[in-house]
Amino acid sequence: MLDINHVYKTFNIGTINEKRALIDLDLHLREGDFITVIGGNGAGKSTMLNAVAGVWPVDGGSIVIDGNDVTGLPEHQRAAFIGRVFQDPMMGTAPNMQIIENLALAMRRGQKRGLSWGVTKTERDQYREKLKILGLGLEDRMTSKVGLLSGGQRQALTLLMAALRKPKLLLLDEHTAALDPATAAKVLELSDRIVAENGLTAMMITHNMKDAIAHGNRLIMMNEGRIILDIEGEEKKRLTKADLLQKFADVAGTQEETDEVLLS
C-alpha cells in the first residue's frame, strides 16, 4: 500500500546546521498494516511522515502509495490518498468554522471543490451518526465553532475527519502526546477502532513504548534517519519494554544512552 523507496532528506544543506534527517530510508507497508514508530528525538520519525505527506520534496528516492508514484506531488494533491492527525490538537481543524463545516471539508478531501453547497442536507444526518461514535456529545453541537472545543475533543474530531473519506493511508504523528493521560487513552482507543472498522493502513508515531507495543501489527524503531528495527506478527506480540530497550542497545550503543534517548 505504501512504498518508501530509498528516500534521502537533508535539511539546511551546506550550512553549519546541516542535518541528514533521512538516509536511504526503505519501508514497505502491506494493505491493512498498522505500524507503530518509535525512536529518540531527531531520529527521523516525523521527517518520515512529512516526507510521505509531502510537506516538502525529498532529495532522493521515491514514494509510492497504492501504485501511484506521489514523489512529485505537492501536499494538497497527496491529500487525496492520506488522512492525517497532527501532534498539536489545534492543527487539524479550522477553529473559525462549525463542527459540521469541518467534517464537510474533510468529506471532500481529494475531490474537486466546485460551486455546489459546502454542506448538504443528507450529509448532516450522516455526520450526526458519525459524531455519536465519539461519545462526546458533539452530535448536539454540530453548528458550534470548533475553536470552542477542548484539545481532546478537537483531536477526536480530527481523527474522525481523517477517516471520513477512507484514506489509503492514515498518518498519526504523536497525536496523543499533547493530551492528558485519560484523554490520550481515549483517543488511542478511538484510533484503534477507526483503523479496525475501516480496515485502514496506518502509521503511528509515539514516544510511549507501551503504546507502541500494544497497538498495531508491526513496530519499527528509528535512529539517525534509518530504520534500525522492524518487528511484526507473533514476535511483536511477545515484545516487552525491556526487550525494546535491549534491542535498541544492541543496535545503537550503550544501555545508558538508550534509556536517555528513548525516554526523553
Add this chain to the structure above:
Amino acid sequence: MSIAVYFASLDPVNLFKSIPGNVAQGIVWGLMALGVFITFRLLDIADLTVDGSFTTGGAVTVILTLAGMPAFAALLIAILAGLAAGLITGLLHTKLGIPAILAGILTQFALWSVNLHIMGGWKGAANKSINPDQYTLLLSLRHVTKAILVGVVIAGVIIAVLYWYFGTEQGSAIRATGSNPAMSRAQGINIDSMKVLGLAISNAMVAMAGGLMAQYQGFADINMGRGSIVIGLAAVIIGEVLCDAFFRKGANFAVRLIFVVVGGVIYYIVVGVVLWLKLPSNDLKLFTAVVVAIFLAVPYLQKQARSSFKQAGRKGANIHA
C-alpha cells in the same frame, strides 16, 4: 462666551440635511468594506491593494461611460479591472513569495501610474469628471434618495451572492484557508489558489464600490482611494461591534455581511456629525485612525485584562505581603 457663539452657530437643520447624502456614501463605502471583510476576516490577510483598486474602479467606470458605454456595462468592466488587480497581488504573494502586505503595497503603488493612464491616456490625468445631465448614471448626488435606493438594492444583491458563494465548497475552502492553512492543505485544498481567488474577489468588490462612488460624486480622482483600507476596516469593525451587541456572536453569515454595510453607513454619519460640529476636517483621518486602532486593540486588551504578566505579578506580590 465663545462656546455659546459656537453652539449658536450649529444649525440642527443642516445636520439633518446632510444625513441622506452621508447614508448614500456610507452604503457605497460599505460595499467597499465587504471586499475588505473578505481579505481581512476570511483570508486573514490585510490587503493594501484596495487603495489603488478603488480608484481603478472609479477611473475605468468614468472613462468607459464617457466613451459611450452604458453605466452598468462600464461598472462590469471596472469589476474585472479590480479582479485583475487582486490577481496580481495574489500572484506576487503566492508565486513569488512576497509577504502579502508588501505584495498589496506594490500593486497599489503600481496602480497609481496605471490609474493616471486610464484617466488620461499616454500623458495621464489626475481626474476626470462626468456630467450626470449628459450621461445616464446608476446613482448621483443630485438624486440622493434614488442613490440610496440603488445602493441598497446593489448591496442586497451582493450580500446574497457572497452568502451563497461562501457557503459553497469553493467558498468554504477559502474560509478554511484563512482559518487554518495547515489543516486546509491536509484536506487537499490548494491554499495558494484560494488566496489568489479571495484577493481577486475582494478587489473586484472594491473596484465596483469605486465605480459607484465615481458616479455618485460625478468624477474620478487619483486620490479617491487613498486610505480606503482604513475606512473599510472602520466599517468592518463598527459593523462587528454592533452585530455582536445585537446577536451576541450568534449572527449568521448574511447578517454579519449586512452589518459590514451598516458599519459603512454609521461611519459616514459620524463623519457628517464631526464636520457639522465644525471640527477641522484636516484631522478626520487622524480621528479615523485613532478610532480604528482602538477597536482593533479591544479584543487584545480584553484578553490582557483577563490574564497578563502584570496581573500575575501583582497577585504574586500580594501572597508575599
